[in-house]
Amino acid sequence: AEEAEAPMRMMPGVVRVVDGIRQRRLGGSDVVVSEVGLGTQRWASADFNAPDEALCHKMLDRAVLGSGVNLVDTAEQYPIPSGLGRPEGATEEVIGRWLAKDRSRRSKLVVATKITGGLNVNAKNIRKDLEGSLRRLQTDYVDVYLTHWSFRISQPQQNWGQSLQYRTDAEPYARQRGQSSFEEVCRTMDQLVREGKIRGWGCCNESPYGATRLVATAKGLGLTPPCAFQNDFSMLNRRCEENGLFEMMSPFNEGVGFMAYNVLAGGFLTGKYLDEPAAVDNANAAAAAARSMTPRGRMDDYSWGRTLYRYRSEAATEATRRYAGLAKEAGLPLAELALRWARQRPGVTSALVGTSSLEQLDQDLVAFRREKRLPEDLMWEIDRVHMRNRLPIFSSASVAREQFGEGEIGE
16 A cells, blocks of 8 residues: 655644555554544354455455555454354454464554453453453454443443433442452553553443543553543434543543544444335335345344434434435535544544445545545534434434333344
8 A cells, every 4th residue: 555644634643644544643652543444343243244254354455455544443242243153252363364364464453452341341351351362363462452341330331222321229239249440450451561462452332431530540550541442423423522521532631542433323324224214114014024135234134223223213314314415415425424524523533434345345445535624614514413413312202101111222
């Protein structure tokens, strides 16, 4: 891939431009990542349209060896969904076998992986699970090691679920069940950095309090602070901009990088479900059954369709229709508008994209090679849509009284 030092094209935080794709420093670390990364949750999974190992390797070839992408994000829990012959950890093995084809590839790739969250996160398991990831990835270090979700069982899931309410009922028995402490997590991650097993660390799906406390604890103890947080972020979910997380991560404040996932809202921000609803939402049973046999994507799969309902709530669908109208007026595909919007947000270091074909990958790369920023008047029109409902993915107008405690939003 062609690499160019092009000062006139540099923006704050941009270290270099490779094949038209900008690469930025991740927080205060020495890790440099491309503004677009490969999300691998479904690589070699049991999904109907999951890319197999051969296609995953072609994607890595195209993005990393043939373009300016240098970031791949994975987890010990991937693939999701797992299944017979596709166990958890298989995605890391797919990446590891690609790296093993040519050892010079390791220096070209920034590998981010995650330890399973909750009560699994403690000093012993952080080290043990990392060793498992290193073995599957066939490498002796990971660039960024993250907790997959919070180690605090009292914290509600930050990106799905019926309520964002803090669970005070879990506090009395959290420590009795072995819940880790901020100090334990920070000390263990710092030791792994010192040993050269990881270059940096962070957390995924954390609350603003948890993320801030991790930074403050590490700095207060003179330890390596987190360099990255990862969270759901898109035109349909801008909470990180408005709940204090981006303020904390700003270079002016704590200087932490941010990896955004689901920037296309599970595929809904491609617009392909607007003219014909997802199969699980279609009131016409015959049409729903026919569509489920020829799915356009995960929204047409019964299991994923129910899981990803949050991106298709009434408010989310209304907002997406308005965004599609803005994209049409601007002469852009809706997916490109969503990707370029995410890239342009000041708090985003890298946007992770999950693709099931080389064609999708190529389309995403085109969006990130666009040098021109979206005009300010278009960004303002997007803001105006956002202000009609500031959190559409957690809005629902169809929760029945008899569904007590179990609405439609969540997993």
